[in-house]
Amino acid sequence: xxxxxxxxxxMASFYDEEIEEAYRRRRPPLLIKYKANIQSFFASxxxxxxxxxxxxLIWQLxxxxxxxxxPSPLRIWSExxxxxxxxxxEAGSQDMGLGWRVLTSLKRVAxxxxxxxxxxxxxxxxxxxxxxxxxxxxxxxxxxxTVPPLAWLPISLAAFRDSQPSxxxxxxxxxxxxxxxxxxxxxxxxxxxxxxxxxxxxxNQAEFFWKIMIPSxxxxxxxGLRIGVGLSWLAIVAAEMLTGGVxxxxxIWDAWNSSRLPDIFVALIYIxxxxxxxxxxxxxxGNLATRGVHAN
Amino acid sequence: MSSYLSIENVDKVYARGTNVTKVxxxxxxxxxxxxxxxxxxxxxxxxxxxxxxxxxLTKATSxxxxxxxxxxxxxxxxxxxxxxxxSLLPWLSTYDNVRLAVDKVFGATSTRxxxxxxxxxxxxxxxMIHAKDKKPGEISGGMKQRVGIARALAMxxxxxxLDEPFGALDALTRAHLQDQVMxxxxxxxxxxxxxxxxxxxxxxxxDRIVMMTNGPQATIGEVLDVPLRRPRDRIALATDPVxxxxxxxxxxxxxxxxxxxxxx
Numbered sequence: 001x002x003x004x005x006x007x008x009x010x011m012a013s014f015y016d017e018e019i020e021e022a023y024r025r026r027r028p029p030l031l032i033k034y035k036a037n038i039q040s041f042f043a044s045x046x047x048x049x050x051x052x053x054x055x056x057l058i059w060q061l062x063x064x065x066x067x068x069x070x071p072s073p074l075r076i077w078s079e080x081x082x083x084x085x086x087x088x089x090e091a092g093s094q095d096m097g098l099g100w101r102v103l104t105s106l107k108r109v110a111x112x113x114x115x116x117x118x119x120x121x122x123x124x125x126x127x128x129x130x131x132x133x134x135x136x137x138x139x140x141x142x143x144x145x146t147v148p149p150l151a152w153l154p155i156s157l158a159a160f161r162d163s164q165p166s167x168x169x170x171x172x173x174x175x176x177x178x179x180x181x182x183x184x185x186x187x188x189x190x191x192x193x194x195x196x197x198x199x200x201x202x203x204n205q206a207e208f209f210w211k212i213m214i215p216s217x218x219x220x221x222x223x224g225l226r227i228g229v230g231l232s233w234l235a236i237v238a239a240e241m242l243t244g245g246v247x248x249x250x251x252i253w254d255a256w257n258s259s260r261l262p263d264i265f266v267a268l269i270y271i272x273x274x275x276x277x278x279x280x281x282x283x284x285x286g287n288l289a290t291r292g293v294h295a296n
Numbered sequence: 297m298s299s300y301l302s303i304e305n306v307d308k309v310y311a312r313g314t315n316v317t318k319v320x321x322x323x324x325x326x327x328x329x330x331x332x333x334x335x336x337x338x339x340x341x342x343x344x345x346x347x348x349x350x351x352x353l354t355k356a357t358s359x360x361x362x363x364x365x366x367x368x369x370x371x372x373x374x375x376x377x378x379x380x381x382x383s384l385l386p387w388l389s390t391y392d393n394v395r396l397a398v399d400k401v402f403g404a405t406s407t408r409x410x411x412x413x414x415x416x417x418x419x420x421x422x423x424m425i426h427a428k429d430k431k432p433g434e435i436s437g438g439m440k441q442r443v444g445i446a447r448a449l450a451m452x453x454x455x456x457x458l459d460e461p462f463g464a465l466d467a468l469t470r471a472h473l474q475d476q477v478m479x480x481x482x483x484x485x486x487x488x489x490x491x492x493x494x495x496x497x498x499x500x501x502x503d504r505i506v507m508m509t510n511g512p513q514a515t516i517g518e519v520l521d522v523p524l525r526r527p528r529d530r531i532a533l534a535t536d537p538v539x540x541x542x543x544x545x546x547x548x549x550x551x552x553x554x555x556x557x558x559x560x
Contacts, residue, residue, distance in 0.1 A: 193383035196353055199371040201400045201451075211396065215387040290387075 071262045080262040087270075098248065098270050105236050105247045106274070108164075112171025113232045120176045120228070121221060124183025125213060134184065145177030149235035153242060163243035167236065174235040175228035179221070186220025187213055222286030229282050233275045248274075299326040300487060301350070301455055305359035308345055319345050321513040323359070325506060327455075332481055332488045334498040336546065337508030338556040343491050344459060346508075350489060351377050351457050363454055373401045376448035380460040382440040384432040390443045391428040394418055397447045418450040419443070421480060438469035445477065449484070458490035462497065471530065474501060482526055495550070499542045500530060507549045510556065518549055 056073050063072035071079070082089075087099030127133045127141075149170050156169040194216055198208050214221070240249025248271055255263040308320040319342040327333050335343045348354035350361050352371035360367050363374065376397075384393045395415045402411055419425050422442035427435050432443070441461060448456055461477075462470040478501055481488055492498050498505045502522050509517040522542050524533065533539040550556075 193379060193381060194385065196371075196377070196379065197383050197385070199353060200351065200373060200375070200377050201397055202372055203400065207400075212385070215385070218387075 071265065076262040076265050080260075080266045083263060083266045096246075098251065098267060101246060101248045101251050102270055102274050104245075105240060105249065108167050108240075108247070109171055109229075109232045109236050109278075112168040112236075113175050113229055115168075116172045116176040116179060116228060116232070117225060119172075120179025120224065121183050121214075123176075124180040124221075124224070125187055125209065125217075127180065128184035128187025128217075134188075138181075138184075141177055141180055145181070149174040149231070150238050150242070153239055157243075163245060167239045167243050167247075170235050170239045171232045175232040178227040178231065179224040182220045182224025182227070183217060186217025189220070190216045218290045219286070222282065222290060226279060226282045226286065229278050230275065233271075233278055237271060300329040300331075300364060301327040301489070302362040303346070303350065303359075304362065306346070306349060306356045306361070307358045308342065308349065308354070309357040318513045319511055320349075320356075321515045323515055325516060325519075327487060327489060327504075329487055330485045331503045332490070332501055333504045333506060334490045334492050334502040335506045335508060336492055336495065336498045336550070337514065338510055338550065338554070339493065341508045341511045341514040343508055343514075347377075347457055347459050347489065347491050350455070351375050353377075373397070373451040374454045375457055376451040376453035376455075377457045377459060378441070378444045378448045378461045380463050382432070382437075382444040384440055384443055384447075386432050389429050389431055390424060390435065390439075391415060391419065393432070393443060394447045394450050398450050401451045414450065418446040421449060422446045422476065436469075438465055438473055441465065441473060442476070445480075449480070449486075454487065456486045456488045458488060460491050460493070462492075462494070470497075475530070477501065478526075478528065495543060495546050498546060499524075499539060500528060500533065505542070505546060507546060507554075509554050517554060520545055 060072045060074060062068075063070055063075075077084075083098050087097045087102075089097045090100065127137050152170050152173050153166060156166040156173075157163070160166045160169065190213065194212050198212050203211060236247070237249040237252070240247040241253040244250050244253075248267055252264050252267050255261070255267065303323055303325040306320055306323040307318065310317045310319060323346060325333075335346065337343045345354060349356045350368075352361075352368055352375065355369065360369065362368070368375065384390070385396070388396065395411070398411045398415045398418075402414065406414070416425065416428075419428055422445055424439060424442050424446060427439060432440050435443075441464075445461070458477075462473055465473065474497060480486075481501075490498075490501065499522055505520045505522060506516055507518045507520065508514050520542060524536070524538055524542075
């Protein structure tokens with residue numbers, strides 16, 4: 001608060017550099033400043049690491065015999081460490097690193113989930129705004145959202161006659177329901193106060209949508225998006241198993257057909273980590289976008 | 297005779313199934329330009345409903361509202377409302393809250409620079425320039441209400457509607473804000489209609505006090521002119537015989553003739 005006052009004072013410019021210099025000398029070295037942070041970071045990392053090590057140990061002990069049906073962690077490492085160490089190698093049309101496969105799957109998810117987000121938010125806004133649409137459409141949504149992703153696949157294959165758009169459609173149809181339903185709830189929960197403000201200001205439909213509806217319903221919308229992105233990731237792996245081509249889902253199916261069990265375990269880890277990151281990314285964007293909405 | 301703002305034979309009936317409640321019964325009120333009118337009554341007497349009808353947020357069952365001889369039946373920025381709970385949009389800074397109103401009302405007629413200037417001017421009127429980049433969640437209740445007032449003033453309304461604007465504030469903040477509103481009204485000459493349930497506030501701020509009978513079927517019981525000269529000073533008024541007399545008469549209306557009856 002004192003800075004602008006000093007700036008306007010003609011004498012202040014004399015002292016500015018001195019003060020700055022003194023302040024710089026007083027500032028503690030980075031390592032000391034962040035020591036507490038670093039310590040707490042490692043402390044919070046300890047528990048998951050120890051747990052992981054224990055689980056791997058138990059797994060190793062169970063699967064240690066040579067006749068064991070499933071591979072032990074050490075066998076996975078010795079047979080499939082190339083997949084772990086080189087996620088982005090490329091040697092042929094079906095011989096490539098898991099990183100590329102995950103990226104291909106992510107591209108499909110991006111298209112399908114992107115379409116579902118736009119359509120879901122718009123539809124949710126319509127449903128939330130109108131009593132009649134809510135009564136008419138809500139039961140239909142509630143029934144359709146329970147249909148498992150793969151059940152849509154034959155229908156979409158029949159409709160599109162191609163595996164690529166079918167996989168995207170499955171993502172779309174799986175992830176759109178939670179987005180619609182949560183958006184509609186968010187819109188219904190817009191406080192009457194904000195509607196009154198919009199009425200007094202005579203905001204038109206488009207202005208109301210962008211300036212009141214979206215920011216006010218943002219926390220609900222992002223809850224829907226977060227559930228949606230999780231479902232998309234679930235659906236893509238299953239859909240790719242059946243449609244083939246490049247992608248992490250097909251890789252698992254292919255590995256199963258050629259009895260490369262260790263590869264499947266590695267792929268599972270990739271899928272899990274990617275799903276986790278997707279969830280965190282959407283949550284992070286949601287936190288950025290909804291800052292202040294709940295501050296009242 | 298026509299007046300600036302005229303509320304003519306307004307009835308409001310709420311019907312829910314066979315259950316019909318008449319909230320307002322034949323309310324007639326004329327407000328002159330530049331006047332500060334308070335509407336006072338016990339809770340549930342329909343005073344907020346009346347304000348919402350003037351604002352256009354609620355439709356009258358019969359009768360209507362005329363502003364400069366033209367009927368108004370939809371909300372609009374010519375009747376800006378300061379809501380009891382401030383109703384600032386929490387995702388916008390205080391500047392952007394006011395700017396939204398300025399852009400909406402003057403977007404077609406004024407340049408970007410002018411609109412910025414006008415936004416800053418109104419924030420300055422309520423002494424909120426220092427918090428122009430703060431979100432509503434980061435400022436106190438009194439400050440929020442000041443921004444709400446700035447937003448309403450920025451629309452240059454023909455009538456300023458205040459819906460219990462100080463109701464949610466502590467006594468000291470309330471007195472401070474009352475003084476500010478009084479000074480602003482003197483400076484700008486706004487026509488103001490204020491809902492309140494505070495007798496002192498009504499007498500201090502108003503040129504006329506409209507007292508409403510108890511609901512249901514509430515109507516205007518009495519209108520009292522407050523012949524106190526402006527500027528008014530709350531400390532000097534505390535012993536002023538005219539002030540005390542006005543206060544006495546409102547109290548008598550509210551607590552003797554139309555005592556609040558708990559719904560049985």
